[in-house]
Amino acid sequence: MKTVKIKKIEHIGVGSAYNITMRKNKNFFLANGILTHNTSDAQSALRRTMEQYTRTCRFILSCNYSSKIIEPIQSRCAVYRFKPISDEAVEVQVRYIANKENLIITEDGIEAIKYITRGDMRKAINALQAAALLNTKIDSSVIYQISATAHPEDITELISYAFNGNFAKAREKLNYLLTQQGLSGEDIVEQIYRAIFDQNIPERTKVYLIDKIGETDFRLTEGANTRIQLEALIAQFVLAGEGLGYEK
Structure with missing residues (x-):
């Protein structure tokens, strides 16, 4: 060549x-x-x-x-499509950069970067750079803070409260994500969507909830009230949980 x-x-x-x-x-x-x-x-x-x-x-x-x-x-271009980079490749590159920049990155920090980037190496490097401005020791809390992303455990806890019929606790957790962590409604909806696949519930219920998540996402993009739409989504999770026989 x-x-x-x-x-x-x-x-x-x-x-x-x-x-x-x-x-x-x-x-x-x-x-x-x-x-x-x-x-x-x-x-x-x-x-x-x-x-x-x-x-x-x-x-x-x-x-x-x-x-x-x-x-x-x-039609005037030769189109090349690239699939997301594997988590293993992201981890190797992040560790390489951290080593060259004398940064200490924990295992949960690596997992957090893989979670927020989903195969986007540019996003992974940007997250590492932003985290390094705060501290030379990088863990998951720093990564989630600079990326405006909720910790997956917080999302799982929110879903668990709703499925078990504890609407008040679920609403309290939602309020924490919106006000104290400053997350947008669209970001929370996206993370709920990702977390729903890890829930031990029937496929039919997942289909129903994904349909409701899609409706909420559409309404938010159309300018609907964030809190009302998210609380309505939580209510749908509560109703779905009641139909599953969860222990109250």
């Missing part, structure tokens, strides 16, 4: 967009994860630019959700 030296890298405007100048070769325009935030009209303008400079420039466009890229751009 022939290698070409990079002559210059220029940052363009706002966001992660760069112009890469190559020696005796076509230039490259790199847009890293910003295209999905553009409107359809803005993407159409980029399509026209791509067509205009196709003889002198190549475009590298990266994004998390290809469905948000208009079809005319996708």
Whole structure:
């Protein structure tokens, strides 16, 4: 494979967009994860630019959700899809960086990073960097604090209270997550969704609750009241628990 030296890298405007100048070769325009935030009209303008400079420039466009890229751009690109990185690979890289930066990271800290990143190495490195600003010894509490993520045990406890019919305790735990930890309603709903699969309940009940979680998530994105929607979701868990014969 022939290698070409990079002559210059220029940052363009706002966001992660760069112009890469190559020696005796076509230039490259790199847009890293910003295209999905553009409107359809803005993407159409980029399509026209791509067509205009196709003889002198190549475009590298990266994004998390290809469905948000208009079809005319996708049809002009060779699409490469990458699966999430394994937890083992994330752990190896995080330990390597921590060792090079003289950081002490605990086992529960590693598990916390794997939990919040779900195969996203960039997110793992950003979390490690943010945690290092607070303390050179990094544990799970630091990771959850800087990532605005509830501890999985808190979510499990919330679900357990609801399933066992203790609505008051579940509501108290929800209030703790919203006010003291400052979590958003969308984040709590997402973590409840992830935790529901680990519950020892019938599949039919999981299907019912996932449907209710989806309704709550949609209403929150539409601007509904966070506390009312989350308490209504907890109420659905209480009703589901009553139908399962949990001990009260």
